[in-house]
Amino acid sequence: MAVEEVQRAPIGLALLGAAGVAAIWAVGGLPTIGWTAALAYLAASNTLLLIGLRHRGTPRLGWANAVTATRSALVAIISGLVAASFVAPISVPLMIGLVIPALCLDAVDGWVARRTGTTTELGARFDMEVDAFLLLVLSAYVAQFLGPWVLAIGLMRYVFVAAGWILPWLRLPLPRRYWRKVVTAVQGIALTVAASGLVPELDAVFVGVALVLLVESFGRDVLWLALRSRARRAEVGAS
Numbered sequence: 001m002a003v004e005e006v007q008r009a010p011i012g013l014a015l016l017g018a019a020g021v022a023a024i025w026a027v028g029g030l031p032t033i034g035w036t037a038a039l040a041y042l043a044a045s046n047t048l049l050l051i052g053l054r055h056r057g058t059p060r061l062g063w064a065n066a067v068t069a070t071r072s073a074l075v076a077i078i079s080g081l082v083a084a085s086f087v088a089p090i091s092v093p094l095m096i097g098l099v100i101p102a103l104c105l106d107a108v109d110g111w112v113a114r115r116t117g118t119t120t121e122l123g124a125r126f127d128m129e130v131d132a133f134l135l136l137v138l139s140a141y142v143a144q145f146l147g148p149w150v151l152a153i154g155l156m157r158y159v160f161v162a163a164g165w166i167l168p169w170l171r172l173p174l175p176r177r178y179w180r181k182v183v184t185a186v187q188g189i190a191l192t193v194a195a196s197g198l199v200p201e202l203d204a205v206f207v208g209v210a211l212v213l214l215v216e217s218f219g220r221d222v223l224w225l226a227l228r229s230r231a232r233r234a235e236v237g238a239s
Contacts, residue, residue: 017042017073021080024094031084038080041133045072048129052122064113065123067105072130074102075137082141095141096196102134103188131184132157138191146194146204153187153211156218169229174221183217186210 021038024030049069053061061069081095109127113119136154143150164170190210194203 016070017076020073020077024077024080030080031088033087034080034084034090037083038076041079042073042076045076045130045133049126052126056120056122062113062118062120062123063116064109064118065126067109067112068123068127068130071102071105071109072126074098074105075130075134078102078134079137082137085141085144092195092197096192099134099138099188099192099195103185103192106131106185106188131188135184135187135191138188138195142191142194142203142207146207150191150194150207150211153191153207153214156214160218160222170222170225172225172228174224180217180221183213186213 018039021030021035021042025035046069049065078095078098081090081098084090106127109123113123132154136158139150139152139154160170187210190206193199194207197203199206
């Protein structure tokens with residue numbers, strides 16, 4: 001089957017996300033900033049996915065990536081709602097009702113990839129980027145009532161990537177650590193609980209603990225990379 005044929009799948013899922021945005025706009029009158037943000041995310045994320053598939057000559061999207069793409073469509077709608085929240089009230093139950101399946105599907109795509117033997121570098125990267133953007137969006141929403149410090153959760157990975165442009169040793173491959181997935185899940189749960197407003201007196205505690213765990217996880221990775229870089233330089237110097 002031709003690559004162009006198979007790659008209709010991401011476009012179809014993008015259209016699914018766009019349909020969700022249109023439905024919310026039709027029912028609740030989503031402000032311009034909301035549907036613009038959602039459609040911009042859909043366009044950018046699916047364009048990058050298509051580029052990645054073509055660059056690697058991937059013959060099919062795969063079930064695991066299809067799950068991640070579905071989750072990405074949900075993230076687009078969530079992004080639109082969060083963007084709209086800066087200029088108008090939004091339906092918090094609707095947003096939480098979209099966030100929960102988006103978080104749950106994060107455990108599904110990896111399981112599907114392992115069960116079907118379709119674990120790939122592209123799939124792992126796609127999954128990571130969707131996770132990172134969802135945390136950024138949720139932290140932007142929660143920061144509106146807990147304070148700008150919450151944005152550290154959503155921005156930390158992007159700061160790490162930007163630092164890698166300046167410090168090449170930060171781009172060295174990291175060993176697999178299950179703890180990273182646990183910490184990512186904790187961020188999502190803590191931000192979702194805070195966004196729901198169910199226990200407002202504990203929101204700062206939940207999010208604060210999540211941030212501490214995130215700092216520990218990134219700090220451990222940075223330390224490992226620094227030691228690995230030093231060891232490599234020592235090896236080069238000794239040769």
